[in-house]
Amino acid sequence: MKKPIARLSDFLRLDEAERQLVEGMTIETRRYRRHEIIHSQGEPAREIFYLADGWAGACVDVAAGSRQMVKIHLPSDLLGTPSIVLDGAAETLIALSPVTIEVIPVSSFAKLFMSSPRHAAAMFLAAQKERVMLMDRLTSVARTNAMQRLAAFLLHVHDRLAIINEEANPLIELPLSQEELADVLGITPVHANRTMAQLDTTGLVERRGRRITIKDLPALRSLGASPDRKYECDPEWQVPVPDTGWRTGRS
Amino acid sequence: MKKPIARLSDFLRLDEAERQLVEGMTIETRRYRRHEIIHSQGEPAREIFYLADGWAGACVDVAAGSRQMVKIHLPSDLLGTPSIVLDGAAETLIALSPVTIEVIPVSSFAKLFMSSPRHAAAMFLAAQKERVMLMDRLTSVARTNAMQRLAAFLLHVHDRLAIINEEANPLIELPLSQEELADVLGITPVHANRTMAQLDTTGLVERRGRRITIKDLPALRSLGASPDRKYECDPEWQVPVPDTGWRTGRS
DNA sequence: CGGAAATTTGAAATCGCTCAATGATAGTGG
């Protein structure tokens, strides 16, 4: 039942041996129910998490019960990597749906990084990709109104699901409540509700509960106004295999 | 007159040999005047830039003349790294003051990454740090009002300058026009002006033109409401020196 | 079926935007 770990990062197609290497780092499998907290902001972060199944959210908490969901994690994402440069976790990780997580000690992760240039490069490039996505998210929140943000967010999820499932599907089953959606969009829950309804009436999407069907993809894209990014990279980073000065194990 | 390149990343104290290695990657030095464009969003990005002197901004452009400045680059920053995962540059880089830039081919950068685990680790950690800063920026824009964003931004700049100069200085000489400030804060230029004036009247800062003096640091921090991050990291990442399976050269 | 959580709706208040005009400042050439 274990999903392939091949999207540990997006820039490396892992062969079987390497996949086992990564899976070997797992020290524990945990399950969480919807709304459970996986890790709290500020707590020491000696572990990172591989999201085997379910959706998780990364939230930055601000005073007074307000918070911003800075990232939606989908299956095969690696959670908690930003926190490795801090003494306490940068973000609160919360289960948005029932979730299965593989726990990996930071030390193992670092060891892999140090011993395998292929993985190191892949992780580095994945981090850059995350930066771009955050930049786009910031731009969306700073420069567009609620309906545009919603459109951009739905498209973002749609596109990421398309990569995972290897085919586009106009139907999105969002596990997010409207309150959580509001946390993502940077608006209030009440306004999230009105915006959702408003987008529905435009006919660009159709909504039945948390099931959202995209009816007019091009129009929705135009509304969302996100730059369309093609994530690729030069062959400079495609390290052939070991034996160019790197080793896969220790000594 | 060349500034030390020692802050190419924040997680590695480079020794002399390594510094030369990095400097050796430079193929060209360029100068730009205020407001000149260093690199345009969407254009092929085969180079990254070391900001030797001056301030530069990274902007994501949206339709209709609107844009979001997603990062303020200070001297010794590395510009353009997010774009290495894309076919076209993720952002427009623009000189906010007179600027001196060292141009580095992505291929050299990749080669360094591949051949030196110390540099690779430092770059990776620096990328994670950038992610955290973007997360905080997103939260600031999404969840706080204009004055709080301004406070948070001033503090952000203040703290980064303190690191570069190795001492805190309450006086900040912002080279940004109010329009550019607005691009950073995610508000309109007019409102940036009013907010600036308003913050001035609170007495937390004092303003003479673009010279801003922080008068009450703790109060300003409390207003800005950013989580205070201590950027550190485990010794796992402090690779001793080569010879743990890595080599410095090729072959 | 009952209770809790989530969604929906209304009305008033607020923050930031837009449009438009005025004032200040800095760089330029005479």
Added chain:
DNA sequence: CCACTATCATTGAGCGATTTCAAATTTCCG
């Protein structure tokens, strides 16, 4: 040193998007 011009900063007034507070309705789950 001054006039000239462009850029930048400031101010006012009205409008619109989003928030806030509060209540009603629906859905979900045990």
